Amino acid sequence: MSSAPIGIFDSGVGGLSVWRQVVHHLPGESVIYLADQAHVPYGQRSAAEIQAYCAEIARHLLALGCKAIVVACNTASAVALEPLRLALPQLPILGLEPAVKPAVALTRTGVVGVMATPATFQGELYRATVGRWAGDVRVVEQVCIGLADLVEVGELEGERCDALLRSFLDPMLAAGADTIVLGCTHYPFVIEAIRRLVGPALAVLDPAPAVARHLGEVLDGAGLLSTASGSPQHRFFTSGESGSFDRALARLVGARAASECVAWQHGHLQRL
Incomplete structure (x- = not known):
């Protein structure tokens, strides 16, 4: 399980500021990033809406085999972090709080x-x-x-x-x-x-560098730090338009990748 990816999600591209720090501090780890651009921004949505989105995204990342999840969104962390931890006690779930x-x-x-x-x-x-x-x-x-x-x-x-x-x-x-x-x-x-x-x-x-360092400590303590040889694999998903996300990915963090699309159908995420 130590070779499994880390899941990171946000309502949009903001969480890439956390992604880049995780990749920097934990260079051996594979990461799956999901941008819920269908609902960006979360900041003006109700707590019930945000909690529902986060629960489904966490379920989706778990189905993709993630060994830990980082809620790379202060808004989502503020209202959904504890419900996620209660729903998925077997999984290390980290969030953000203002520094x-x-x-x-x-x-x-x-x-x-x-x-x-x-x-x-x-x-x-x-x-x-x-x-x-x-x-x-x-x-x-x-x-x-x-x-x-x-x-x-x-x-x-x-x-x-x-x-x-x-x-x-x-x-x-x-x-x-x-x-x-x-x-x-x-x-x-x-x-x-x-x-x-x-x-x-x-x-x-x-706060992103501190979150990345703390994630490393949590994974190490749980025996989940990657020991895999070879290059880590990074995957990107968006519930928005993949072309604009890929351009943002290159512009903001210098990563060049073809993102995969997911869509919301009746409250659930589906791969396209």
Whole structure:
């Protein structure tokens, strides 16, 4: 089973920011990535919808032989991670939570900004994280409607991207934030634009590297690290249009592959 693939999923291309870190930190592992672009973005959907999508995607990845699953979406992690773990106790399932703990350790002003979707801010996982680690630090929550959509279509720079980013960054800066947490896996793809706009004095935190390292620890502890010889195999699935996904794959992470399509039929995923 150690040679089985790792499953990673997101509503779209954002989770590729986690995929690239997993591939970097665990170069011997094969990975299956599934983008549920039929329902992107998750951030404005109900908790019940997201939980239903995630349960079916996890079932699909399990049927493909995955030995572990990474929910590479902060929104999905916020509302569906615990239900998934309860439904599939035999499977290591990791999620994402905003990097509040390291942000609290870094801040000098005592103000931390978090960029995320409404569903992430409303989720119990986020609330528990802030309650556990924020202490006396003020956390400024910035809802970023539309930013994931720009990343999905590949608009990572330019006037429209800068204007949208400024509308999110300015309130956090005005509140005194000196550390900004990226609370959506789409956002690391505009991290250079953010850094250009806020300047070098502000720390901008991407949680993906820590998730990849933690995944390695979990697999090692369970005896599931790959011992296979030869090159790992990476497969990509999308419930959207494969051509646009393949172009995003090449543009965002430099991977050139032909994705496979899946379709939603009566609430279930089917291979095409």
